[in-house]
Amino acid sequence: MSKRKKATGPGIPRALRTADQGEPTLLIGNTSQYNWVWNDSGSGANDDVTVWRPSPTDSTFSIIGDYAQGNYSDPTGTSLTLKAINDNPSAPLLAAPVGWRQVWNDKGSGGDHDGSIWSPVPPDGYVALGHVANSGYDAPNISNFVCVRRDLVETTQVGAIIWADHGSGANSDLTLYSIQGVQSAFVGQANYNPFSGTVYKIKGT
Secondary structure (H helix, E strand, O other): OOOEEEOOOOOOOOOOOOOOOOOOEEEEEEEOEEEEEEEOOOOOOOOOOEEEEEOOOOOOOEEOOOEEEOOOOOOOOOEEEEEEEOOOOOOOOEEOOOEEEEEEEOOOOOOOOOEEEEEEEOOOOEEOOOOEEEEOOOOOOOOOEOEEEHHHEEEEOEEEEEEEOOOOOOOOOOEEEEEOOOOOOEEEEOOOOOOOOOEEEEOOO
């Protein structure tokens, strides 16, 4: 199932430098264009959720996570995108994940669409900002997903709960949290307990 939507939010790009002209620089942008990934329709969960994949308007920018919205409506978020310029290949500002770890899947829910939630496995010296969903139960293959070099980020806190699968009948539990300081990204935790992990945002944002 493929759906492409543009959020109703402003989606105005912006860019911030982390170094002087000519030095490796991290450009920070955003996008309000998305592709549908998965929703929980038919699961019987008490609340609704749809997960959308950001689609940068400038294809040279990369994404740091998917966008989860607590309904089946068109997306209204604006998601963070990143680009490195004047990069040092021996210590790039951004790097692809080395793998994916499944956080949760909807097996047992009876939902209309099979789906799963995944955490990127960053290379040494890097961190992942957000999680993603996938249609089905295989690991995602996202060519423009990046992790961020550890010295460019700082720890932050999760924000509001976006969705929990209460009532879905899935074999395992899931809570999705927003992330303070990271536009329209989420992290998932495979229980209903208070969040116990570590989340990050770009320094100075």
